[in-house]
Amino acid sequence: xxxxxxxxxxxxxxxxxxxxxxxxxxxxxxxxxxxxxxxxxxxxxxxxxxxxxxxxxxxxxxxxxxxxxxxxxxxxxxxxxxxxxxxxxxxxxxxxxxxxxxxxxxxxxxxxxxxxxxxxxxxxxxxxxxxxxxxxxxxxxxxxxxxxxxxxxxxxxxxxxxxxxxxxxxxxxxxxxxxxxxxxxxxxxxxxxxxxxxxxxxxxxxxxxxxxxxxxxxxxxxxxxxxxxxxxxxxxxxxxxxxxxxxxxx
Numbered sequence: 131x132x133x134x135x136x137x138x139x140x141x142x143x144x145x146x147x148x149x150x151x152x153x154x155x156x157x158x159x160x161x162x163x164x165x166x167x168x169x170x171x172x173x174x175x176x177x178x179x180x181x182x183x184x185x186x187x188x189x190x191x192x193x194x195x196x197x198x199x200x201x202x203x204x205x206x207x208x209x210x211x212x213x214x215x216x217x218x219x220x221x222x223x224x225x226x227x228x229x230x231x232x233x234x235x236x237x238x239x240x241x242x243x244x245x246x247x248x249x250x251x252x253x254x255x256x257x258x259x260x261x262x263x264x265x266x267x268x269x270x271x272x273x274x275x276x277x278x279x280x281x282x283x284x285x286x287x288x289x290x291x292x293x294x295x296x297x298x299x300x301x302x303x304x305x306x307x308x309x310x311x312x313x314x315x316x317x318x319x320x321x322x323x324x325x326x327x328x329x330x331x332x333x334x335x336x337x338x339x340x341x342x343x344x345x346x347x348x349x350x351x352x353x354x355x356x357x358x359x360x361x362x363x364x365x366x367x368x369x370x371x372x373x374x375x376x377x378x379x380x
Contacts, residue, residue, distance in 0.1 A: 131156075131157040131158070131159055131218060131221070131222075131223045132153070132154070132155045132156070132157070132223060132224060133153075133154050133155075133157055133166075133221065133223075133224070133225060133226075133227060134151065134152070134153055134154075134224075134225070134226040134227070135151070135152045135153075135154060135170060135226075135227050135228075135229060136149045136150070136151050136226060136227070136228045136229070137149065137150050137151075137152065137170075137182055137229045137242075137243070138229065138230045138231060138242065138243060139182065139242055140231075140239050140241055140242055141241065142240075142241060143238055143239060143240060143241075147239070149228075152170060152173070152174075154166070154169060154170050154173060157169060157218055158218065159217070159218050159219040160217065160218070160219065161217065161218050162189070162214055162215065162216065162217055162218070163198070163200065163206060163213050163214070163216040163217070163218065164184070164186050164189060164196060164213060164214045166218055167182065167184060167229075170182065182242050182243065183240075183241050183242040183243060183244050184196070184198060184242065184243040184244060185197055185243070185244050185245075186214060188214070189214040190214070190215075191211070191212040191214060191215040191290075191355065192290060193290060194212070194290030194291045194292030194293070195292070196212055196213035196214045196292070197213070197231070197232045197237075197243075197245060197247070197292055197293050197294070197297070198213045198229055198230070198231070198232075198243055199229070199230040199231065199232060199233065199297060200213065200216070200227065200228070200229055201227060201228055202228070203298075203353070204232065204293075204294035204297040204298045204353045205292070205294050205353065205355055206220070207220060208220055209352075210354075210355055210356070210357050211355055212290075212292065212355045215355075229243065230243070231243045231244065231245045232245050232247075232293050232294075232296065232297035233297060233302075234293075234296045234297060234302035234341070235302060235340050236249045236296065236302060236304070236339050236340040236341050237249070237293060237296065237297070237302075245293075247291075247293050249304070249339035249340070249341070250291050250293065250304070250307060252335050252338075252339055253304065253307070253308055253311065253332050253335045253336050253339065254291075254311055254332075255335075256331040256332045256334065256335035257312065257324070257327065257328035257329070257331040257332040257335075258311045258312070258315065258328075258332065259315075260315060260320050260321050260323070260324060261324065262320060273319055273320070275318060275319060279317045279318065280317075280318070282313075282317050283313070283314045283315075283317040283318050284314070285358070285359070286309075286310045286311075286313040286314035286317070286358065286362055287310075287314040288310075288356040288357075288358065289306075289307060289310035289311065289314075289354075289356060289358055290355070290356060291307060291311075292355060293307070294350075294353045294354055294355060295307055295349075295350035295351075295353060295354055295358075296341065296350075297353070298349040298350055298352070298353035299342065299344075299347065299349055299350050300342075300345070300347060300349070301342030301343055301344070301345055302341055302342045303341055303342045303343060303344040303345075303350070304336050304339070304341040305336075305341075305344035305350070305363050305366065306350040306351060306354065306358055306360070306362065306363060308332050308333065308336045308366065309358075309362035309363045309365065309366035310358050310362055311332065312328055312329055312332050312366055312369070313362045313365055313366060315328065316328065316329070316365075316369060325369065325373075326369075326372070326373035326376055326377070327373075329366065329369045329370050329373045330370070330373050330374070330377070333366075333370055344363060346360070346363075348360060
């Protein structure tokens with residue numbers, strides 16, 4: 131495959147940035163999108179140019195690091211797929227592909243296609259944990275969990291924190307991420323003791339980080355590579371209202 135790539139280049143957080151156009155030939159349709167980016171970087175190095183910076187780690191669709199906007203879609207045009215699991219057979223020979231970083235005020239660009247997603251870390255640190263006594267592993271059946279609750283908790287825990295929900299939302303809202311991180315703990319017995327505090331703290335951290343408000347457009351769930359449902363946002367809203375009422379009358 132021969133492709134034309136329009137790639138965002140930005141020397142630093144304060145740089146205005148610009149698009150660069152590159153021709154790349156001989157791309158295998160069986161290679162992943164990140165392997166194609168590696169090939170482009172090898173070409174740039176051979177030409178004596180600076181390689182393009184982009185985040186990546188596991189390349190197995192589980193770490194959430196590969197945060198690229200491809201032709202206007204977070205992670206690319208294929209549903210339920212991370213950038214590293216997107217293959218070049220989804221594109222056509224001779225196609226022009228536009229590659230940008232995730233765009234959100236809370237995700238400032240560090241350089242080229244790399245963005246700072248530490249705002250997600252602050253949300254998780256605000257309450258994405260339980261303070262229980264640790265030690266040897268307890269018996270698996272010591273604390274019964276209803277199957278429906280365990281299934282929903284596991285679905286929420288599938289969130290890899292990639293930020294596609296934020297990048298696809300018109301308001302750059304982090305509600306789906308926050309709802310998933312709070313929801314998988316709030317649904318389990320171990321998370322009940324700190325449920326109210328967790329919800330209030332995580333939503334507060336989300337607001338302070340500069341994310342926009344949720345308007346229930348649904349782009350977040352559509353762009354999520356792990357298909358996190360909007361139902362978790364509804365649950366977070368209910369839990370948040372209950373926690374605020376309890377705090378007022380405490």
